[in-house]
Amino acid sequence: MEKEVKFGEKDPIYGRLALPAGEGGHPAILLIAGSGPLDRDGNTPKGKIETNLYKEMAGFFTSIGFVTLRYDKRGTGKRDGDWLAAGMWDLVEDARSAVEYLQSHPSVDRERVIVAAHSEGTIIATALGASTKLGGVIFLSGGVDNLSEALGKQRKLGSKELLEKPVLGKLLKLLNVEEKSEKSAAKMMEKFKQSKEDIVKIQLFFKQNAKWYREHDAFNTREALKSMNCPVLALIGDKDVLADKEVLSELPSLVQGKAEIAIINDMEHGLRIQLEELSLLKSGKRFKEILKRPLHPEALATLEAWLSENFLGQTTKEKSQIEPIIS
Known part of the structure; x- marks a missing residue:
């Protein structure tokens, strides 16, 4: 029933x-x-x-x-x-x-x-x-x-796959894309931590669940x-x-x-x-x-x-x- x-x-x-x-x-x-x-x-x-x-x-x-x-x-x-x-x-x-x-x-x-x-x-x-x-x-x-650990591992796995591609991988290594991606993720998390709002807008338009990220990270x-x-x-x-x-x-x-x-x-x-x-x-x-x-x-x-x-x-x-x- x-x-x-x-x-x-x-x-x-x-x-x-x-x-x-x-x-x-x-x-x-x-x-x-x-x-x-x-x-x-x-x-x-x-x-x-x-x-x-x-x-x-x-x-x-x-x-x-x-x-x-x-x-x-x-x-x-x-x-x-x-x-x-x-x-x-x-x-x-x-x-x-x-x-x-x-x-x-x-x-x-x-x-x-x-x-x-x-x-x-x-x-x-x-x-x-x-x-x-x-x-x-x-x-x-x-x-x-x-959550932060899981998301970091997902990013690392995605980067690994991209870097293994013959042509694209060489270009991404040259542009240091993996390191830039991690810095960008850290910068976004810091924005969430500094905020006291439940929801924060990224790039003016995109809503992100900042409270959720903050509490998971801690x-x-x-x-x-x-x-x-x-x-x-x-x-x-x-x-x-x-x-x-x-x-x-x-x-x-x-x-x-x-x-x-x-x-x-x-x-x-x-x-x-x-x-x-x-x-x-x-x-x-x-x-x-x-x-x-x-x-x-x-x-x-x-x-x-x-x-x-x-x-x-x-x-x-x-x-x-x-x-x-x-x-």
């Missing part, structure tokens, strides 16, 4: 609650979205981009026995507000309200409320887990790095992870161009609870199958085609096995060959 819900006193939050078959006491999963103006399903306003990622993930989690909740971010779906004006800590408070709603729901076992967070949502979940008791945390396509993810005392799973694809796989090796030494890491072969940032080579520069052209593909079956199998072992009291199913799983 799936129904529309509203929660939060000062700023009502709208979402969809799905209940599995059977009576109360179910474990529950809250889905936390990635960056941008994404609604409860993972879609942008006016249908410009429709991923339906969180709708599909919620359907999967409910099918294996979990209550699920997904909600509209500020300024999306049925929600009031402006997503550009929302800071990182505003997003954390929204997620906290959602956890509290689940913990108080009669069909939910309050001790088994798990957060499944995607992309930027992994940072929101990290901040939430440092101050809120959670049953478990799933990092999807992210984890450990804060947040120390590694220190926050040290306060997380629950089972943690970090799941990422080897074709993910937006998140660093290698840095996840730090996770077991940071969190207090048991941590596992699963790197899924041929999976991209949106958890779908990608057989093409890893390329940041080509990711935009491939985006619409990849959205037609299913969620990666090995990723779903890994999630089901981990959830069954930790929250359903079932024997872990034999895992597919995934490289690597570290605990």
Whole structure:
């Protein structure tokens, strides 16, 4: 059963609650979205981009026995507000309200409320887990790095691809484009830090979510992870161009609870199958085609096995060959 819900006193939050078959006491999963103006399903306003990622993930989690909740971010779906004006800590408070709603729901076992967070949502979940008791945390396509670190690595990967091009690469090296790009990014961040406004205009016309950048830049993810005392799973694809796989090796030494890491072969940032080579520069052209593909079956199998072992009291199913799983 799936129904529309509203929660939060000062700023009502709208979402969809799905209940599995059977009576109360179910474990529950809250889905936390990635960056941008994404609604409860993972879609942008006016249908410009429709991923339906969180709708599909919620359907999967409910099918294996979990209550699920997904909600509209500020300024999306049925929600009031402006997503550009929302800071990182505003997003954390929204997620906290959602956890509290689940913990108080009669069909939910309050001790088994798990957060499944995607992309930027992994940072929101990290901040939430440092101050809120959670049953478990799933990092999807992210984890450990804060936003500034992740964006810096994305720029570096893009520059590396450009510099490897035979003719263009030589020209870019000659013009010292990579160094200039980093200086430009640092200058913009400094402008955000100096401002006290939620939104800042760049080049007179382009609005930027300055508060969001400031708060993310100041947040120390590694220190926050040290306060997380629950089972943690970090799941990422080897074709993910937006998140660093290698840095996840730090996770077991940071969190207090048991941590596992699963790197899924041929999976991209949106958890779908990608057989093409890893390329940041080509990711935009491939985006619409990849959205037609299913969620990666090995990723779903890994999630089901981990959830069954930790929250359903079932024997872990034999895992597919995934490289690597570290605990």
